[in-house]
Amino acid sequence: MANVLSTEKRVSIISALVEGVSVRATARMFDVSKDTVMKLGVDLGEACARYQDEALRELPCRRLQVDEVWSFVYSKQKNVPPAVQGVFGYGDVWTFTAIDAETKLIPSFLIGSRDAGSATEFLQDVASRLASRVQLTTDGHKMYLSAVEEAFGGAIDFAQLVKMYGAAPEGPEVRYSPAECIGCERTAVTGQPDPKHVSTSYVERSNLTVRMSVRRFTRLTNAFSKKLRNHAAAVALFTAHYNFCRIHQTIRCTPAMAAGLTARVWSIADLVGLLPPPVAAKRGPYKQRPTEGANSN
Helix, strand or coil: CCCCCCHHHHHHHHHHHCCCCCHHHHHHHHCCCHHHHHHHHHHHHHHHHHHHHHHCCCECCCEEEEEEEEEEECCCHHHCCHHHCCCCCCEEEEEEEEEECCCCCCCCEEEECCCHHHHHHHHHHHHHCECCCCEEEECCCCHHHHHHHHHHCCCCEEEEEEEEECCCCCCHHHCCCCCCEEEEEEEEEECCCCHHHCCCHHHHHHHHHHHHHCHHHCCCCCCCECCHHHHHHHHHHHHHHHHHCCCECCCCECHHHHCCCCCCCCCHHHHHCCCCCCCCCCCCCCCCCCCCCCCCC
16 A cells, blocks of 8 residues: 555644654654645645635725835846746745734735736736725736726726935845835825824734745745746645634634634644545556566567
8 A cells, every 4th residue: 555644644744744843854843855845735735825816805805005025036137047937936025915913814826927917917807806896906017007997997986105214224234135115105095094004013023924934935045936836836825724723812713703704713723634645556567577587578
């Protein structure tokens, strides 16, 4: 019989992955191969994507914040081989996410380029999941102006929060420090957004959660996605765990519970249950070596 992972070991491996442990470290911790960990993560991530695509519908969100977080696949943009220059999935990729300021639910994500095409596709998906009119806040990137119009028309209260930064810090000790934010400007674009709720704080904090919980987003390490499929599966696994399993400190329940999608906190075992149960398949027949001197014709 072939070796298969037990449900208990599947749960242990996924528990490590959703807490930001790398694939190689997880393989060492549970004495399995790197390929086994990767295959389980991809299979479950794709199952999570399918489940959330069906479950996250008619959402009661009222105040959404949208942003995009950078990462890369295969190699940094400057190191992409000439043969695949310009091919999406090699070099820079951006993960668009939305978060509901009240329930803290992440209703959708999209991995694409940082352009109006990807932003429009993402916001059209967000719009298809909402039960009613919402207030939406983005940063000052121009791509959102046309994307919001394409996705929502005039049926939205849309504002942009434009931050202004001072001079970038200098010196080796502050090389990775961001420039100081010296002010921000709130601009109403469509409808009548409430100025009190024009903010991107929650989605920016969500970006930090992504970088802490998905190892391949961690900066200044060798933990990055080698394939776009692996990258997308890791994000889907993160969002499912975040929405259904992780109790948010401020709301004292999971975002899915706050949004009325479920009545209980999911366990990692529930998440793993989105996969079919492990089944041991029979090995194929072994080929027999011809005996010495036997006719091989």
